[in-house]
Amino acid sequence: MATLDSKTPKGPLKDKWTSYKNKIDLVNPANKRNIDVIVVGTGLAGGSAAATLAELGYNVKAFAYQDSPRRAHSIAAQGGINAAKNYQGDGDSSYRLFYDTVKGGDYRSRESNVHRLAEVSANIIDQCVAQGVPFARDYGGMLDNRSFGGVLVSRTFYAKGQTGQQLLLGAYSAMNRQIARGKIEMFNRHEMLDVVKVDGKARGIITRNLITGEIERHSAHAVVIASGGYGNVYFLSTNAMGSNATAAWKVHKKGAYFANPCYTQIHPTCIPRSGDYQSKLTLMSESLRNDGRIWVPKNMDDVMAIREGRKKPTDLSEEERDYYLERRYPAFGNLVPRDVASRAAKERCDAGYGVNKTGEAVYLDFKSAIERYGKEQAKIKGINAPSMEKIIELGTAIVEAKYGNLFQMYNKIVDEDPYKTPMMIYPATHYTMGGVWVDYNLMTTVDGLYCIGEANFSDHGANRLGASALMQGLADGYFVLPYTIGDYLSNDIRTGKIPTNTKEFDEAEKEVTERINFFVNNNGSKSVDYFHKKLGKIMWEKVGMARNEKGLKEAMAEIKAVREDFWKEVKVPGTADEMNPELEKAGRVADFLELGELFAKDALNRNESCGGHFREESAETDGPQKGEAKRNDKDYAYVAAWEYKGEPADAILHKEQLEFNDIELKQRSYK
Amino acid sequence: MNLTLKIWRQKGPTDKGQMVDYKVTEISEHMSFLEMMDVLNEQLINAGEEPVAFDHDCREGICGMCSMYINGEAHGPDRGVTTCQLHMRMFKDGDTITIEPFRATAFPVIKDLVVDRTSFERIQQSGGFISVNTSGNTQDANAIPIPKKDADDAMDAATCIGCGACVATCKNSSAMLFVGAKVSQYALLPQGRVEATERVQNMVAQMDLEGFGNCTNTGACEIECPKGISLENIARMNSEFMKASLKG
Numbered sequence A: 001m002a003t004l005d006s007k008t009p010k011g012p013l014k015d016k017w018t019s020y021k022n023k024i025d026l027v028n029p030a031n032k033r034n035i036d037v038i039v040v041g042t043g044l045a046g047g048s049a050a051a052t053l054a055e056l057g058y059n060v061k062a063f064a065y066q067d068s069p070r071r072a073h074s075i076a077a078q079g080g081i082n083a084a085k086n087y088q089g090d091g092d093s094s095y096r097l098f099y100d101t102v103k104g105g106d107y108r109s110r111e112s113n114v115h116r117l118a119e120v121s122a123n124i125i126d127q128c129v130a131q132g133v134p135f136a137r138d139y140g141g142m143l144d145n146r147s148f149g150g151v152l153v154s155r156t157f158y159a160k161g162q163t164g165q166q167l168l169l170g171a172y173s174a175m176n177r178q179i180a181r182g183k184i185e186m187f188n189r190h191e192m193l194d195v196v197k198v199d200g201k202a203r204g205i206i207t208r209n210l211i212t213g214e215i216e217r218h219s220a221h222a223v224v225i226a227s228g229g230y231g232n233v234y235f236l237s238t239n240a241m242g243s244n245a246t247a248a249w250k251v252h253k254k255g256a257y258f259a260n261p262c263y264t265q266i267h268p269t270c271i272p273r274s275g276d277y278q279s280k281l282t283l284m285s286e287s288l289r290n291d292g293r294i295w296v297p298k299n300m301d302d303v304m305a306i307r308e309g310r311k312k313p314t315d316l317s318e319e320e321r322d323y324y325l326e327r328r329y330p331a332f333g334n335l336v337p338r339d340v341a342s343r344a345a346k347e348r349c350d351a352g353y354g355v356n357k358t359g360e361a362v363y364l365d366f367k368s369a370i371e372r373y374g375k376e377q378a379k380i381k382g383i384n385a386p387s388m389e390k391i392i393e394l395g396t397a398i399v400e401a402k403y404g405n406l407f408q409m410y411n412k413i414v415d416e417d418p419y420k421t422p423m424m425i426y427p428a429t430h431y432t433m434g435g436v437w438v439d440y441n442l443m444t445t446v447d448g449l450y451c452i453g454e455a456n457f458s459d460h461g462a463n464r465l466g467a468s469a470l471m472q473g474l475a476d477g478y479f480v481l482p483y484t485i486g487d488y489l490s491n492d493i494r495t496g497k498i499p500t501n502t503k504e505f506d507e508a509e510k511e512v513t514e515r516i517n518f519f520v521n522n523n524g525s526k527s528v529d530y531f532h533k534k535l536g537k538i539m540w541e542k543v544g545m546a547r548n549e550k551g552l553k554e555a556m557a558e559i560k561a562v563r564e565d566f567w568k569e570v571k572v573p574g575t576a577d578e579m580n581p582e583l584e585k586a587g588r589v590a591d592f593l594e595l596g597e598l599f600a601k602d603a604l605n606r607n608e609s610c611g612g613h614f615r616e617e618s619a620e621t622d623g624p625q626k627g628e629a630k631r632n633d634k635d636y637a638y639v640a641a642w643e644y645k646g647e648p649a650d651a652i653l654h655k656e657q658l659e660f661n662d663i664e665l666k667q668r669s670y671k
Numbered sequence B: 001m002n003l004t005l006k007i008w009r010q011k012g013p014t015d016k017g018q019m020v021d022y023k024v025t026e027i028s029e030h031m032s033f034l035e036m037m038d039v040l041n042e043q044l045i046n047a048g049e050e051p052v053a054f055d056h057d058c059r060e061g062i063c064g065m066c067s068m069y070i071n072g073e074a075h076g077p078d079r080g081v082t083t084c085q086l087h088m089r090m091f092k093d094g095d096t097i098t099i100e101p102f103r104a105t106a107f108p109v110i111k112d113l114v115v116d117r118t119s120f121e122r123i124q125q126s127g128g129f130i131s132v133n134t135s136g137n138t139q140d141a142n143a144i145p146i147p148k149k150d151a152d153d154a155m156d157a158a159t160c161i162g163c164g165a166c167v168a169t170c171k172n173s174s175a176m177l178f179v180g181a182k183v184s185q186y187a188l189l190p191q192g193r194v195e196a197t198e199r200v201q202n203m204v205a206q207m208d209l210e211g212f213g214n215c216t217n218t219g220a221c222e223i224e225c226p227k228g229i230s231l232e233n234i235a236r237m238n239s240e241f242m243k244a245s246l247k248g
Helices: A013-023 A044-056 A094-104 A111-131 A163-181 A246-253 A286-290 A300-307 A324-328 A338-350 A367-380 A388-414 A469-492 A503-522 A528-542 A549-569 A581-605 B033-046 B118-125 B148-158 B165-169 B176-187 B196-209 B220-224 B232-247
Strands: A036-040 A059-063 A184-187 A190-198 A201-209 A215-219 A222-225 A264-270 A293-297 A362-365 A423-432 A449-451 A638-643 A652-657 B003-009 B018-024 B096-100 B109-111
Touching (some): A036 A044, A044 A469, A163 A184, A190 A503, A190 A581, A215 A503, A264 A338, A338 A362, A449 A469, A528 A581, B165 B176, B176 B220
Parallel strands (some): A036 A222, A222 A449
Antiparallel strands (some): A190 A201, A638 A652
């Protein structure tokens, strides 16, 4: 078994990034004009990278499957972005952000990458404000902060419940400035279908124009994959309908190792599913846990009464409610990290206390917060002995100002008023911490092929803390990749334009065309969604919030069977040379059907519980931590990076041993 | 519930196109409108017909990809929602629903219900940004205090999702609400003032070039806007434009 070199610079942790930047090779401005870079994906990572590389002088070609870069799914991130600014004076620092992120990731992330992330976090906020991102401010005109799960400080910056939107529109505006200058050539409605390697280096991609169906060749001196995560392997997730793993999976098949696919984040606060027709799940921001209290009834009689409509949740007294997070985790209460909150909800629902018809829902209640804010407001406004009605009116206004758009979203979907009755929530697939393996330079195991943002694996370990995804996407794109890629490209100043009329491009294009032709000519009996839903069901039931050896082995065999059936029976109407959404989906689901099996294989290999990966075989059996996840640092403190060898089951494991020199490995306790 | 759908079908940009009738049955009131469209498409695929092409992505009302003109209203009969957030509980058993693409000269149809909104892109590229490079040493984010009211108003303008409902619903196919929102966001912030003159002039010039119509103050755009972008933004843009013109 080979070991992987992370290329982490030597020296003390806090000096690594600074001394690295001082020592790397640079490309002079005149030479940058002769160098092309391809960026696939225009979310926070891809958008910020494309804009910054173009500002530096490189010729950037950017690709998005949507009709505009602004529609990438980063747009849907609600809650906020972390940064170690310590504006609240509550003791925050880069080191604390680093520490919280490593601990939150259950000690399965790369220490040096996380420290760098924490170091550049403050720059992100400065940059975004300079771009005109309208973060929330207080009455003194200063930036406001909120708190997120798994930390004890307020370091999260936000723009109402639409932080991702505002940050993405910031990156998009920076892109637009470069598109207008001709430094970014933007390809909307284009999908990358393969990477092209020349002499072992990534030198281009094959794309399909989603309007005309035309297959195109694009060359460059380096290729950056920023295509997001693979949560849609579960069919139902909080991802966008088009979010897919195709770019990441194609590069995996061309030699990039795929790391820790089993690390998936099941987010605790999503709107429960309502029926088989459901196409996606909607997240309710974790920021709601600042003010919402999570509970189920204490007594089974009340559960049944609520399910049958004989009682309403508001009928239950405080004594009849089980605020199970506050009960189990008094120190962090409702603000435990996501993995812990999700498992706790599953535990209560598995025990039969779920509050809706499917038995898969718990309450998120704002009554206490509304009363607390109402009393505070009455005091501020000098209202003596306010009536309960007045308190609720005043408190509701505050809650509305904070979370209005989320409450409206909930109301539109569920048709209930969350100001008056508690929300119902249940965990759903949200984010994938695993992804393409990259070294300290964010380069994959293929030379000249980079991977940034959610698509890579490095910073969140086995569990991502809230408001850290936006931070990582922008850190990679604005502040890390522009340095590291220059070091590599400094060797390409004499290379000249990469031609596309070579055998490498011929072969890659032929492969892509053959696959498309297969789909439109197969004429099977079942739609693409039929197979995607089958895959999703297997993933959710056997590779979901809790996993065991037997289930994982079954999942691998079942996914393989679905995949074989897919290639026989899939039906794609229409032709290859037109806009054809079913054809797009077919290619994406074909890749999910391979990725899903590797996912299960990775989960099977990792016989420990860490972060979002919970193995039933590995739980604490007694003591105060009974039932909590049990990590095994002796045997599993490594990154599992898989090398493609044909069938997913044949993938070869490479280990990157994780070293923690600046942090002591501890059991993660939130009690 | 059982429904009759009258849907615009158009094979490609140069095809003439026509309304076609379809029936769907057993539609749950809890479904979203697009989930109802998924049911129709699954039905069409199984019958060997070509499914209806429509734009959609996030399905939670924020990406701005979905469009559709439903029963004569952009994003359908509900208020403050995009088509993906519209639920079937807004309809009754036996209803006939007419579904068309967003129509405007500057939004040509690509296929069925999918339109080309790249005219919006070009407007943004003409000035929808602040010219600041990424450097890692911009001034501290709290260096310039911004009054809460200004920050909140800028945020309200910035929530535009660029879906184009304002254009589709306007009898003049005007893009003034869309452009006004972007101009306002920057006009309200000190960072945006530096380039305010060129920005408003360039964006308005590009808007005219794309073939969007003028504003005649009917206010339909504000009513149909899924994000409630206020008409005040058009007024602010007009005032900015006037100021810029006087400056020369």
